[in-house]
Amino acid sequence: MQLIAENLAANRGDTRIFEGVSFALRSGEGMTITGPNGAGKSTLLRVLAGFLPPSEGFVEVSDGELAEHSHYLGPNNGMKPNLTVKENLLFWQDFCGGGGRSTLDALDEVGLGHVHDVPFSDLSTGQKRRVAIARLFVSPRYIWLLDEPTTGLDRASEHMFTRLIVRHLRTGGMVIAATHLSLGVDAMKNLRFAEAPL
Numbered sequence: 001m002q003l004i005a006e007n008l009a010a011n012r013g014d015t016r017i018f019e020g021v022s023f024a025l026r027s028g029e030g031m032t033i034t035g036p037n038g039a040g041k042s043t044l045l046r047v048l049a050g051f052l053p054p055s056e057g058f059v060e061v062s063d064g065e066l067a068e069h070s071h072y073l074g075p076n077n078g079m080k081p082n083l084t085v086k087e088n089l090l091f092w093q094d095f096c097g098g099g100g101r102s103t104l105d106a107l108d109e110v111g112l113g114h115v116h117d118v119p120f121s122d123l124s125t126g127q128k129r130r131v132a133i134a135r136l137f138v139s140p141r142y143i144w145l146l147d148e149p150t151t152g153l154d155r156a157s158e159h160m161f162t163r164l165i166v167r168h169l170r171t172g173g174m175v176i177a178a179t180h181l182s183l184g185v186d187a188m189k190n191l192r193f194a195e196a197p198l
Protein backbone atom coordinates (compact mmCIF):
# COMPACT_ATOMS: atom_id res chain seq x y z
CA MET A 1 0.00 0.00 0.00
CA GLN A 2 1.27 3.44 -0.92
CA LEU A 3 -0.34 6.82 -0.30
CA ILE A 4 0.55 9.76 -2.53
CA ALA A 5 -0.50 13.36 -1.98
CA GLU A 6 0.41 15.63 -4.85
CA ASN A 7 0.37 19.41 -4.81
CA LEU A 8 -2.59 19.59 -2.43
CA ALA A 9 -4.26 22.91 -1.68
CA ALA A 10 -7.30 23.60 0.49
CA ASN A 11 -9.65 26.54 0.97
CA ARG A 12 -12.02 27.40 3.76
CA GLY A 13 -14.54 29.63 2.06
CA ASP A 14 -12.50 32.11 0.04
CA THR A 15 -9.42 31.73 2.21
CA ARG A 16 -6.55 29.58 0.93
CA ILE A 17 -5.40 27.60 3.98
CA PHE A 18 -2.43 25.81 2.40
CA GLU A 19 -1.09 24.88 -1.00
CA GLY A 20 1.70 22.90 -2.62
CA VAL A 21 1.55 20.03 -0.11
CA SER A 22 3.09 16.82 -1.49
CA PHE A 23 4.22 13.67 0.28
CA ALA A 24 4.30 9.91 -0.13
CA LEU A 25 4.03 7.16 2.47
CA ARG A 26 4.43 3.42 2.22
CA SER A 27 3.12 0.64 4.43
CA GLY A 28 4.84 0.83 7.78
CA GLU A 29 5.56 4.55 7.57
CA GLY A 30 4.16 7.29 9.74
CA MET A 31 4.10 11.08 9.51
CA THR A 32 3.38 13.82 11.98
CA ILE A 33 1.92 17.14 10.86
CA THR A 34 3.12 19.99 13.03
CA GLY A 35 2.90 23.76 13.03
CA PRO A 36 1.26 26.68 14.82
CA ASN A 37 -2.41 27.03 15.70
CA GLY A 38 -4.51 27.72 12.65
CA ALA A 39 -1.81 26.66 10.20
CA GLY A 40 -4.00 24.04 8.53
CA LYS A 41 -3.08 20.69 10.13
CA SER A 42 -6.66 19.64 10.85
CA THR A 43 -7.74 20.91 7.45
CA LEU A 44 -5.17 18.67 5.75
CA LEU A 45 -6.39 15.65 7.73
CA ARG A 46 -9.97 16.44 6.68
CA VAL A 47 -8.85 16.57 3.07
CA LEU A 48 -7.06 13.22 3.44
CA ALA A 49 -10.15 11.71 5.09
CA GLY A 50 -12.30 12.88 2.17
CA PHE A 51 -14.44 15.26 4.23
CA LEU A 52 -13.19 18.35 2.39
CA PRO A 53 -12.35 18.34 -1.31
CA PRO A 54 -8.91 19.67 -2.18
CA SER A 55 -8.94 22.95 -4.11
CA GLU A 56 -5.99 21.68 -6.11
CA GLY A 57 -4.03 18.47 -6.37
CA PHE A 58 -5.02 14.94 -5.44
CA VAL A 59 -4.47 12.22 -2.89
CA GLU A 60 -4.66 8.54 -3.74
CA VAL A 61 -3.70 5.11 -2.51
CA SER A 62 -2.24 2.33 -4.61
CA ASP A 63 -5.09 -0.04 -3.91
CA GLY A 64 -8.72 1.15 -3.92
CA GLU A 65 -10.08 4.26 -2.25
CA LEU A 66 -8.34 6.03 0.61
CA ALA A 67 -11.62 6.41 2.53
CA GLU A 68 -12.21 2.67 2.64
CA HIS A 69 -8.72 2.06 4.05
CA SER A 70 -8.66 4.81 6.66
CA HIS A 71 -9.88 5.55 10.16
CA TYR A 72 -10.27 9.22 11.03
CA LEU A 73 -9.96 10.06 14.72
CA GLY A 74 -10.93 13.71 14.99
CA PRO A 75 -10.56 16.21 17.81
CA ASN A 76 -13.99 15.15 19.09
CA ASN A 77 -14.38 11.52 19.95
CA GLY A 78 -17.25 10.65 17.63
CA MET A 79 -19.30 8.89 20.28
CA LYS A 80 -22.94 9.29 21.32
CA PRO A 81 -23.04 10.31 25.00
CA ASN A 82 -26.22 8.40 25.88
CA LEU A 83 -25.09 5.08 24.43
CA THR A 84 -22.87 2.72 26.37
CA VAL A 85 -19.26 2.28 25.34
CA LYS A 86 -20.10 -1.12 23.90
CA GLU A 87 -23.03 0.29 21.89
CA ASN A 88 -20.83 3.07 20.50
CA LEU A 89 -18.10 0.66 19.47
CA LEU A 90 -20.64 -1.70 17.88
CA PHE A 91 -21.95 1.24 15.85
CA TRP A 92 -18.45 2.01 14.56
CA GLN A 93 -17.71 -1.64 13.92
CA ASP A 94 -20.82 -1.92 11.79
CA PHE A 95 -20.20 1.45 10.07
CA CYS A 96 -16.63 0.49 9.16
CA GLY A 97 -17.51 -2.94 7.86
CA GLY A 98 -16.51 -5.08 10.85
CA GLY A 99 -13.83 -7.71 10.68
CA GLY A 100 -11.84 -6.49 13.66
CA ARG A 101 -11.54 -7.23 17.36
CA SER A 102 -14.51 -7.68 19.65
CA THR A 103 -15.57 -4.54 21.51
CA LEU A 104 -14.20 -6.01 24.73
CA ASP A 105 -10.85 -6.91 23.15
CA ALA A 106 -10.59 -3.42 21.66
CA LEU A 107 -11.23 -1.88 25.07
CA ASP A 108 -8.62 -4.17 26.62
CA GLU A 109 -6.10 -2.68 24.16
CA VAL A 110 -6.57 0.66 25.91
CA GLY A 111 -6.92 -0.80 29.39
CA LEU A 112 -10.64 -0.06 29.70
CA GLY A 113 -12.39 -3.42 29.58
CA HIS A 114 -14.24 -2.50 32.77
CA VAL A 115 -16.19 0.38 31.15
CA HIS A 116 -17.82 -1.80 28.48
CA ASP A 117 -21.37 -1.24 29.73
CA VAL A 118 -20.93 2.30 31.04
CA PRO A 119 -22.66 5.24 29.28
CA PHE A 120 -20.04 7.17 27.32
CA SER A 121 -21.11 10.39 29.06
CA ASP A 122 -20.04 8.95 32.44
CA LEU A 123 -16.37 8.61 31.45
CA SER A 124 -13.57 11.03 32.25
CA THR A 125 -11.96 13.10 29.50
CA GLY A 126 -9.00 10.75 29.15
CA GLN A 127 -11.18 7.65 29.29
CA LYS A 128 -13.33 9.07 26.47
CA ARG A 129 -10.24 9.57 24.36
CA ARG A 130 -9.07 6.02 25.06
CA VAL A 131 -12.46 4.64 23.99
CA ALA A 132 -12.15 6.68 20.80
CA ILE A 133 -8.74 5.05 20.26
CA ALA A 134 -10.32 1.61 20.84
CA ARG A 135 -12.46 2.38 17.78
CA LEU A 136 -9.33 1.86 15.67
CA PHE A 137 -9.39 -1.85 16.55
CA VAL A 138 -13.02 -2.89 16.05
CA SER A 139 -12.53 -2.75 12.30
CA PRO A 140 -9.01 -3.08 10.86
CA ARG A 141 -7.87 -0.33 8.51
CA TYR A 142 -4.40 0.36 7.18
CA ILE A 143 -4.36 4.13 7.52
CA TRP A 144 -4.92 5.99 10.78
CA LEU A 145 -5.64 9.70 10.38
CA LEU A 146 -5.30 11.19 13.84
CA ASP A 147 -6.04 14.75 14.95
CA GLU A 148 -4.33 15.56 18.26
CA PRO A 149 -4.83 11.95 19.37
CA THR A 150 -3.21 12.26 22.78
CA THR A 151 -5.30 15.20 24.02
CA GLY A 152 -6.44 14.42 27.55
CA LEU A 153 -4.28 11.32 27.98
CA ASP A 154 -2.15 10.86 31.07
CA ARG A 155 1.50 9.84 30.75
CA ALA A 156 0.83 6.11 31.04
CA SER A 157 -1.88 6.31 28.38
CA GLU A 158 0.43 8.28 26.08
CA HIS A 159 2.98 5.47 26.36
CA MET A 160 0.27 2.89 25.73
CA PHE A 161 -0.76 4.77 22.59
CA THR A 162 2.86 4.99 21.43
CA ARG A 163 3.09 1.20 21.67
CA LEU A 164 -0.15 0.80 19.70
CA ILE A 165 1.14 3.10 16.94
CA VAL A 166 4.48 1.27 16.77
CA ARG A 167 2.68 -2.07 16.50
CA HIS A 168 0.38 -0.72 13.77
CA LEU A 169 3.37 0.49 11.76
CA ARG A 170 5.28 -2.77 12.28
CA THR A 171 2.33 -4.71 10.94
CA GLY A 172 2.21 -2.67 7.74
CA GLY A 173 -0.13 0.16 8.72
CA MET A 174 0.28 3.88 8.12
CA VAL A 175 -0.24 6.71 10.58
CA ILE A 176 -0.67 10.41 9.82
CA ALA A 177 -1.09 12.50 12.95
CA ALA A 178 -1.55 16.22 13.51
CA THR A 179 -0.01 16.90 16.88
CA HIS A 180 1.59 19.52 19.08
CA LEU A 181 3.10 16.80 21.27
CA SER A 182 5.63 14.14 20.37
CA LEU A 183 4.00 10.75 19.90
CA GLY A 184 7.20 9.13 21.11
CA VAL A 185 7.58 7.12 17.91
CA ASP A 186 11.03 7.08 16.30
CA ALA A 187 11.52 7.54 12.58
CA MET A 188 8.22 9.15 11.71
CA LYS A 189 8.36 11.65 8.89
CA ASN A 190 7.31 15.20 9.62
CA LEU A 191 5.35 17.68 7.56
CA ARG A 192 5.62 21.13 9.10
CA PHE A 193 3.27 23.98 8.37
CA ALA A 194 5.50 26.86 9.26
CA GLU A 195 3.08 29.67 8.71
CA ALA A 196 -0.50 30.63 9.40
CA PRO A 197 -2.86 30.57 6.38
CA LEU A 198 -1.86 32.45 3.26
Ligand SMILES: Nc1ncnc2c1ncn2[C@@H]1O[C@H](COP(=O)(O)OP(=O)(O)OP(=O)(O)O)[C@@H](O)[C@H]1O
Pocket residue numbers: 012013017035036037038039040041042043044178197
Ligand atom coordinates in the same frame (compact mmCIF):
# COMPACT_ATOMS: atom_id res chain seq x y z
N1 LIG B 1 -15.16 25.15 9.49
C1 LIG B 1 -14.35 26.18 9.17
N2 LIG B 1 -14.81 27.21 8.45
C2 LIG B 1 -14.01 28.24 8.11
N3 LIG B 1 -12.70 28.32 8.45
C3 LIG B 1 -12.22 27.32 9.17
C4 LIG B 1 -13.00 26.20 9.57
N4 LIG B 1 -12.20 25.36 10.28
C5 LIG B 1 -10.99 25.92 10.33
N5 LIG B 1 -10.99 27.10 9.66
C6 LIG B 1 -9.85 27.98 9.48
O1 LIG B 1 -8.86 27.25 8.77
C7 LIG B 1 -7.58 27.61 9.27
C8 LIG B 1 -6.83 26.35 9.60
O2 LIG B 1 -7.48 25.69 10.68
P1 LIG B 1 -7.04 24.26 11.18
O3 LIG B 1 -8.04 23.82 12.18
O4 LIG B 1 -6.79 23.40 10.01
O5 LIG B 1 -5.65 24.60 11.87
P2 LIG B 1 -4.70 23.70 12.78
O6 LIG B 1 -3.32 23.84 12.25
O7 LIG B 1 -5.26 22.33 12.91
O8 LIG B 1 -4.78 24.47 14.15
P3 LIG B 1 -4.68 24.00 15.70
O9 LIG B 1 -3.23 23.78 16.00
O10 LIG B 1 -5.23 25.18 16.43
O11 LIG B 1 -5.55 22.78 15.85
C9 LIG B 1 -7.78 28.55 10.44
O12 LIG B 1 -7.56 29.88 10.01
C10 LIG B 1 -9.23 28.36 10.80
O13 LIG B 1 -9.80 29.56 11.27
